[in-house]
Each structure stands twice: as structure tokens, then as C-alpha cells.
Amino acid sequence: MANTTDTPLVSTPMRDCQTLERPAFAVPDLACDAHMHVFGPLDRYPCVARPHYTLPDGKLASYLQLMEVLKLRRFVIVQPSFYGTDNRCMIDALKMAGSIARGVAMIEEETDAAMLDSFHKAGVRAVRLDLFARSALPTAEIQQYITRMAKRCASLGWHLQFYAPGWVVRNLIPFLADVQTDYVIDHMGYMLEEDGLTQDDFARLLDLLRDGNCWLKLSAPYRISKHRGYDAVAPMAKGIIAAAPRKVIWGSDWPHIPDGSRDTGELLNLLARWTDDAAVHRAILADNPARLFNF
Known part of the structure; x- marks a missing residue:
């Protein structure tokens, strides 16, 4: 998650999965949580020099228990900013989980082909681009970065995933219409009213979803609604689903950093x-x- 201060957010303990709401609808066979994170001990998986939050209570074993309660059968581990481009925790979790899991890695541009091939064999199928970290760059430089990373993904049959503030997404929409590689935008496009995003901006995003190689992820509604409640997110989510239901995925954003009690x-x-x-x-x-x- 985004945190613009130098003081790390304090991650709280994980909620007991037996206290979760049970599914109120018929969860389909092979249901997949397409956005979650896994964390391990710092002595084995060191974090980046300046993490945005303290180590979350996000163990793979805890998540597997949650899956049983919610009738989920597959999941996608998204590399968190906590580890930067050190993907070892994610790769180890993929190997432990086996065929029910896939991964989204964060990589350096110079990561060699042998490393990417090993990631693919472990279950990685996408690269996450942290555009929060690059949001101060000119739009043209961000576009060039996306173009270079799209070429790397295309050779492996992977897609891109954008972790980006909504105003960066808005500025990229004309460019993204011509990107030939499939790409997913996290958190419904992260188009916050607080950042000056408008209904017209969201309408252009839906056009991109309908007509381009764009996918949108229904994830982290609490990051969009802020203090307004989930009802405030409903029109956005319904609009995304109505626009292109075949290009929408759902993700829990577990372990809900920093609030493990969600x-x-x-x-x-x-x-x-x-x-x-x-x-x-x-x-x-x-x-x-x-x-x-590619499950």
C-alpha cells in the first residue's frame, strides 16, 4: 500500500479466520483470490531499507486456513513493496503451494533471462510495476519504462500489473490504449476523489477496459472508500463489472496492510x-x- 511518510505504518495481528463472515453466495468451483501477499521472518527474508510498514502477520499457513473457510481454491501471490525486487519469500511460498498458486514478481530491468525462466517454472505469470515509486517522473519516462517491461513480459507470455495512483493511470490512458501486452490495473484503478479524479476520468478508464488489453482488479475497496464506507465504492465496482465482466478479477488484498483485523x-x-x-x-x-x- 502507498505511504508517503517516513514513519512505517504499524501492522496489526491477523484476524482469526474462524471469525470471518462466511460466503453469502455460491462460491464457484476453483474460485481464485487474485491479489494477496505472503510474508516470512525477517532473519530469512530481509525487507527493503525503508519499508512503508512493519512486518505484517501474513504467513502462508494462515492464508491456507482462510481459503478453506471462504471456499477459495486458488490464489495469486503479489510481490509486496516490503521486499522490493527480492522475490525469495514469494517464490518459496509458490513452491510450497504448488499448482493452486501463481505469482506476480517485481524485477529490476536488468534481471537476466535465466532468473525469469526460474520464476516462470515456479509459477510467476506477471510483473508488478510500482508506479507509486515512479509517480514523480515525467509521463513520457513512465511510458518508456512500461514499454521496456512489456517487451520482457511478452517473451514469457506474462502480463503486467500496475500498482499506480489514479492520477498516473489517468495520464497514461491514451498511451495504454496502444499497449499490446495484457495488463491489470490494481485496486479498480485507484481513482480517488481526494486526488482530483473525476467521473469523466473513470469513464475513460472503462473505455480502456472495454476496448484495449486492460484488465481491472476488484481489490482493496477500503483503500478507495477511505472513511466513506463500502457503499461509496459500489458504483465504481458495478460500472467495471458491467463494462467488461470477462476482463475483471477479484482480490482480497490479504493481509490488509496495516489492518490485519479486517x-x-x-x-x-x-x-x-x-x-x-x-x-x-x-x-x-x-x-x-x-x-x-494460466492455471
Whole structure:
């Protein structure tokens, strides 16, 4: 998550999975959580020099218990900024989980082909671009960076995932319309009213979703709603689903940094409030991630 201060956010303990809301709708077979993170002990997996938050309570074993409660069968581990481009924790978790998991790595531009091939064999299928970290760059430089990384992904059959503030997404929309590699924008585009994003900006994002190689991820509604509650996110989520239900995926954002007490079951049940169509539930939770991540 984004944190613009030098003081790390304090991660709180993980909620007991037995206290989670149970699914209020029929979760489809092979349902996938397409956005979660895994963390391990600092003596084995050191963090970056200036992490945005303290070590979260995000053990793989805890997540596997949560999956059983929520009837999830697959998941995608997204490399967190906490580890930067040191993907060892994510890769180790993929190897432990086996065929039910896929990964999204963060890499340096000069990462060699042998390393990328080893990542692919472990289950990595995408590269995460942290555009929060590059948000001060001119738009043209960000576009050049995306172009270079898209070429690296194309050779492996991977896609890109953008972790970006909404105003950066807005500025990139004309460029992204011509990107030939599939790409996913995290957290519904992160288009916050507080950052000056408008309904017109969101409408252009939906056009991109319909017509380009763009996918959107229904994840982290609490990062968008801030203090307004989940009802404030519903029009955005419903608009995304209506625009292109075959290019939408869902992610829990577990372990909900920094607030480990959040109810992941409640977040899953939001999907049933955004659409009551069982076929759409299957597309978003099962069919779409299976296609995108090559399960």
C-alpha cells in the first residue's frame, strides 16, 4: 500500500479466520483470490531499507486456513513493496503451494533471462510495476519504462500489473490504449476523489477496459472508500463489472496492510452486492483468473 511518510505504518495481528463472515453466495468451483501477499521472518527474508510498514502477520499457513473457510481454491501471490525486487519469500511460498498458486514478481530491468525462466517454472505469470515509486517522473519516462517491461513480459507470455495512483493511470490512458501486452490495473484503478479524479476520468478508464488489453482488479475497496464506507465504492465496482465482466478479477488484498483485523469474508461478499449474476461470479472468480494466470 502507498505511504508517503517516513514513519512505517504499524501492522496489526491477523484476524482469526474462524471469525470471518462466511460466503453469502455460491462460491464457484476453483474460485481464485487474485491479489494477496505472503510474508516470512525477517532473519530469512530481509525487507527493503525503508519499508512503508512493519512486518505484517501474513504467513502462508494462515492464508491456507482462510481459503478453506471462504471456499477459495486458488490464489495469486503479489510481490509486496516490503521486499522490493527480492522475490525469495514469494517464490518459496509458490513452491510450497504448488499448482493452486501463481505469482506476480517485481524485477529490476536488468534481471537476466535465466532468473525469469526460474520464476516462470515456479509459477510467476506477471510483473508488478510500482508506479507509486515512479509517480514523480515525467509521463513520457513512465511510458518508456512500461514499454521496456512489456517487451520482457511478452517473451514469457506474462502480463503486467500496475500498482499506480489514479492520477498516473489517468495520464497514461491514451498511451495504454496502444499497449499490446495484457495488463491489470490494481485496486479498480485507484481513482480517488481526494486526488482530483473525476467521473469523466473513470469513464475513460472503462473505455480502456472495454476496448484495449486492460484488465481491472476488484481489490482493496477500503483503500478507495477511505472513511466513506463500502457503499461509496459500489458504483465504481458495478460500472467495471458491467463494462467488461470477462476482463475483471477479484482480490482480497490479504493481509490488509496495516489492518490485519479486517474481515476478508466481508470483502468477498461485496462481490454479491455488486452483482447477483452467478455466471458473472464464475467469470470473475474462476474463469478469468484461470485464463489470465494460466492455471
